[in-house]
Amino acid sequence: MQDSAMEQGHGSLAQHGTALLALMLVLVRAPGVPAYGFRNCLQAPDDPGHFRCIQRFLSNMAGAVGDLPANTTVLEVAHNTIACLLPGAFTHLPALRSLHLPFNQLCDLAPGAFVGLQALQSLNLSHNQLQTLPAGAFTGLPNLTELVLNTNPLRMLPVDAFGPLPNLRRLLLCSCHLCDFGTIAQSLQGLTALQELSLCGNRLRALGPSPGLPPSLAVLRLCNNSLVAVDGGGRALLAGVRDLDLSYNNLSDADSFARVSLAHLSILRLAGNQLDPFQLLAVSNVPNRSLDFSGLPLGAKGVHGVCRCLGPAPLTQLLLQHLELHMLHNGSLAACPPMRALDLSGNRLRALGCVGEFLSAPQRAVLENLTAEHNLLAGLGSCLQAMRLPMLRELNLSYNRVLSVGRGAFAFAPNLRALRLNINTVAFLHRQALGTLPGLTELRLDNNLLTDLYIESFAGLPRLETLNLRNNRVAVLFPGVFKHLGHLRTLDLGGNILRRLTPAAFHGLGSLARLYLDGNHIAHISADIFQPVQTTLEVLDLKGNRLQYITAQLTHEPPFLYLNRLTDLKLQAQQPYGLKLIPHHFFRGLTALQALYLAQNKLLSVPPDAFDDLAQLRYLTLADSSNGMWDLPPGVFKNLSRLRVLDLENAGVHTLSLEVLGNLTQLEELRLAKNELRTFNGSVARALRTLHYLDLRKCPLSCACADAWLWPWLNSSHAQVVYLYNLTCARRGPPTYLHGFSATVCFLDVGLYLFAATAPALLLFMALPVLYLRAYWRLRYHCFLLRSWVNERWQRADEGHYRYDAFVSYNSADEAWVLQDLVPQLEGAGLCLCLHHRDFRLGRSIVDNIVDGIYSSRKTVCVLSRRYLRSEWCSLEIQLASYRLFDELRDVLVLVLLEDVPERELSAYHRMRKVMLRKTYIHWPPEPAAQSLFWAQLCCAVRGSHADGKDEELCCFDDPGTEGPGPSS
Template identity: 25%
Template sequence: MMKILESIPPISSAFIILFTSMLVFSNTQLPTNNDFIVKHSKRFLDRVPKNLPSETTMLDLSENNLSLLLSSDFSSLTKLKLLNLSYNLIRELDANIFRFNSKLQHLDLSHNHLKNITCSSLQHIRGLQYLDLSSNKFENIFHCKEFSSFLHLKYLGLSATRIQTSYLKEIEHLGTLHIFLGLEHLSYYEPGSLQVLSTDKLHIVLPVFIQDTFILNDIMNTSRTLEISHFRCNKSCDYLMESLSTISKNSKVSTLIFNNITVTWQDLIQIFKAVWYSSIECLKVHHLMLVGEFPYFVPFNYAKTSLKALSIQHSTSKIFYHRGPPHPSQTYSEMMIENFTFVDNDMIHFICPSKPSIFRFLNLARNKLTDTVFQNCDNLPLLETLILKYNRLEKLSAVSTMTSSKKFLKHLDVSNNKLQYENGEDCHWSETLLTLNLSANRLADTTFGCLPINVKILDLHNNQISHIPKTIMTLTFLEELNLAFNWLTELPDCSHFSSLAVLHVENNSLHSPSSHSLQICQKVRVIKAGNNPFRCDCDLKDFINWGKQSAGDVIEWPESYMCQYPEDVKGTLLKDVLLSEVSCNTAVLLGIILGTLAGIMLCISCLCLYFDLPWYFKMMWNWTQTKRRIRNTNPKDIQKNLVYHAFISYSQQDSIWVKSYLIPNLEKGDGSVQICQHERDFVPGRSIIENIINCIERSYKSIFVLSPNFIQSEWCHYELYFAHHRLFTESSDNLILVLLEPIPQYLIPSKYYKLKALMAKRTYLEWPKEKRKRGLFWANLRESINVHLPKPNQETVKVFNINQENDSEPNTCSLNLIENTTYSAVL
């Protein structure tokens, strides 16, 4: 990872320029992630700091007071690739100073006090790609045989006060170099010296005063690209024009650059005329200062030129009037060249050519052009690219009208203006327009009602668009749409853009892009949607899954995609947010809930069937109804309602014993003991359950004749159930268990848990098999039911008796009235 010492102040502009020069001139890269940068510029140092980190790869010591460099200063920096020592006071270099820096690629010693260099000091750094020795105090261009070993050198900066042919011999073979010559203090020049050079590019700073044309004549044929800086037209302009005229159609130079020059308008026109019929194909004039006045327009034949491109950038005019007409800008509009750039020159209008022009590329950025530019201009039939950014355009409809007559216009850039569009304004775009840049304007949603129908690349970033109206025209051919830095709250409706492949919506107000938007934008291959205030809830789940699955096509994923809401996940990367399918999918959640409930109900149903719970619920309901009736009855009335001494519950299979032994031995025939028997005492018309409960309520005791047959009878179990409930609800000892036959525990079903409990906890009478013991048995049984009962009311008189025996249904209590089953009251 790239490291910069924390104690070091921010990188200066000089250091940035240094890195830029590395990129441009030496084909090396700017600092990479593996570079270790140490910066000590502007620290008033008079010595190289000691103990520099051995891993340092880039070291900046510029703008200090260093005067002497020792051989040990950089001996520990074996990984050093860049060293900036510019703007110091260095007078000389030690012969072994770079002995341990064989990996050095970039060395800047410009703007020092060097008068000479020991060539042996360079023999250890033969991998140099960039070497700047300009702006020192060299008298002559130093010559070293070591230059023959610099096979990778791409940039060489030199300066001298004397130029001689012999001193340039050592570098003449470096034909691919970019050579910079600072000759502002030149005192002597040997004619023909610069002609030995054969370079790709020669950048020369001319002397302040030029005495003759020798140096100008020589530089006009030394390289393919020639840059002349710091030139001022006074008396020397004649020398320049004369030298420019020597550039013929067969000359080597093809690109001519004037940088930081001061001329009159007449001189500028003469420069144009001088190069018009030469070998120059590209003329660039940067940082132009115009002085004097504009003369009357002088006709000039612009035909048959080799010039293909003219660029004038950053000009300042001290001319406040002209003698026109016509306007001086007509000089530019009438030029018969393909490419014209006129940038940052305060131009307020560009005159339409008077006849069909061959302009294919026009760059008029950073001027003061208004909506009137190119209106009703039909003489730009071949124009393909028009750049009008950073001007004063205000109406989008006027811009569209401006393009309507340009039948070959493909690319238009009107960004960084003040463009607006109101509904109802007429728009007439060129049908050939493919690329349109409308960024950084004041355009709103209505803009989509005024767009070229065949556009393929549309840039609308940094405007005031909140959504795309549903009524817009369909842009069938649109492939790339940039809506970054707007006010969008939802992804655009891609149904209007059937060919859309690239979409930029970063830095908007997107909270939760809907799944519907993602579905209709399935054809979009590349999307950039980072730096939005995402709300990380279930509505964002589809977008997160889509981002994970398409990470290669989502630009800056995942580092630019973070949650903004809610607060507990603010700052969390979207890829790290966990949103389960269950919590976000209502259908899945409902299915799980219903499935769980169905499972629970199924389990309950199985348990109910297994434990015979329906029977218990039925009995509880009947018992509840009975208890409600009892609560509404006076307790004294309940005691008065006792009619029977005992109620007998038995299985039908045991009815012979009951009728032959039990009842006769209890009643004795004298009426002193009243036994409730269902066959004679149940009231017709009432339900079986109600009869059972009434008999239990009107009987002092309940006698249960227990046998294996008893446990097989459902109705016997009902009667036992009710009797057991009475035992607990009335706190009465009303149950008498008579064991007719032994009952093994394993024969008792699990649902008869009450019977098991009663047999385990209560004393029961066991029917003796020996006759001699039966007298005591009957005595005990009669004694247990011996009680004085109140006289019965008329209502209690038996309505009917049933003495018929029924031998069917062996597994039920004996009752012949209903289902041939015997019912007994249960306490």
């Protein structure tokens, strides 16, 4: 029993020691993997100096920037409810270069709010409630170059509002309530470096009186105001401006332009005004080629009048936007100078013909770019016999109503490089519509109504590199439809209704690098489908299709077996219920894959060998798979040692062990938001030595000691725990925050303390039997001795006075011999004896009477017999008497052996045997002749030195006929 208890004790110690060691390992800060967090901001994973504090319900700036590091360079605090900025709000961010505070409720900028931001270059205060700019609001911003104050209810600007900004180059004051241009100009007097001023969307009615604008100002935007004239500010007011935007005002008097100097203008925009541009050019010094005629009423002169104003010299660009043009006849633009780019967007053109028909020969020879967006073009007919535009490189006809494209529709542009027909209603594309464009490299036909693609459709495009057919109605890819596109690099077929793919569909695409098939109805893929592009394909997008597997075993070879150059594979959001199962070795062959997207698939399980072949993988997302994936199998990421980003947000994960994430030694970003994690293993954190971004938002963390590894990571600079101070504990009652949970108890091994408390108790219980066997009577003796000493001390003031000569200890079975022989002999010799039945006090405990009797007597006479040895009370009496012997160092014990007791019987009573081995005893002789000597010896032993003043050993001699087992002590 004792051995078993000791083994249990050692086992408990081992367990507690192991637990303590494990806890210490968790709490020790892993080298290179400390963690930190910010209360209301996110640090950009790719830029440690860029912080975003967006939609955090912040009402004061301290809550956003209070815990940001001093090396912050870009700060965005948008979509909050901050109402004011106090002085010195950013003093601890001296390295800040860009500060964005839009979409708040700022109504007050305290003087000195930006003190300490010596390095700030860009400040955005748009979409707030600022009604004024107090003096000193921008103090401390000597290097600010851009200030954005758009969409604030500013009614006026103080004269010295921008005084502390000597290096300001760009000032945006759009959509405010400013109505006095003179006060605005006065506030700008000290901005000698100002280059751009935007005042669009205000309430300006006039430009004067005004003290003038800074000479450095080159761009002035005054669109969407209520200006009725441009004079009033002096002739030199706009003398230095190069780009002037006066569109969408109430300008109608061209004569007002005669009173200002506009000779240096590079471009003047007047769209949306009822102003005669020809009269304007006649009365002002605006250069003809600087005037943008877009959006102006041309009157009877029309486009022909515009062309005449521009002169014969070649143009870089001719803008004829929003002129309500309905048709361009042959030679409509013949009077215009040759131009390299022509923009006809925003008109009401229903047909363009063959383009060259309304251009002159010089124009056709140099035109490179033609744009006709946002018109009403309904169809493109054949232009096989049209005049050629040999230099035309780009043709943009998007945002029209083109329904059909005829044969040779673009024959007029044989050297076209880019053709954009996207966002039309093209339902018919003639098989030879594009056959005359051998140099075409980019073709956009997305967002149309195409249903069929034919081999001849792309037969004449040998140099095509980008083909966009997204969001059409293509249901079938006929064999060899792309076989002539040997140089095609990008093919976008997303958003169609493809159901089945065959190997012949991609035959001939020997250079294809990017293939987009997302948003189709593809239900099956196989390796032979992609075999024609196996040596070149780098990006494959199969998102939002209908891929599904009902078993974990593939019936055919893996579908991506031959794509050994593929770097990006997108399989997220398979319809209608997700991919659910990933078969074994599904990704075999993707030896170069770097990004894998499996999000939104409601995966039920992932086999341990799913990613074994993806040794080069850098990015993996399994996000939004919470419909039962539960935990990832051990070893599922064992070969992904190069993985940088792992996204498991809302993936239904309950635990993450070292067996799952232990091999991700280069992981930098780990997203675990919206999972069922109650703890994040500290051993996992130690294994992820390169981690610098960890997202645990909306996880029901238990706030137990298992999460204690988070605390040593605080206030360091390597791994960011997203919104660490907003992580809550999954407990009942009021919300408890993880950062507020006391980790003190985690540093204490409660089990060790319990062990320390219980081990002595267990040892005591184990020792009690030993103490009972070895020292029971000794302990009991001392207890009663103390008790007797306390109760009877006054009776024994004189230690040398005894009431009795001897206390007689005997068994009741020997009482006849004691009373008939012993007592008469000893009392007849003048000795006073203490006997149980005669001298014990009534009402006292037996033990008290025994102790009192022994200590009140000079000697104790023990009458030994077999019955005496068996008696517990007799054993107590002789034991107490022997203790007195050692206590007083005098021989106070007299042993009388009434009958012979063999050694074998005596050995069972070890206490008595020990006493008899140390003490000489007197044997009762059965012969009457020897009894007289016995009585003499006994009387002498009882009297001792008290009788005659001699040592008791001289009077007490052994019976010559008796062998004593030991010397007298």
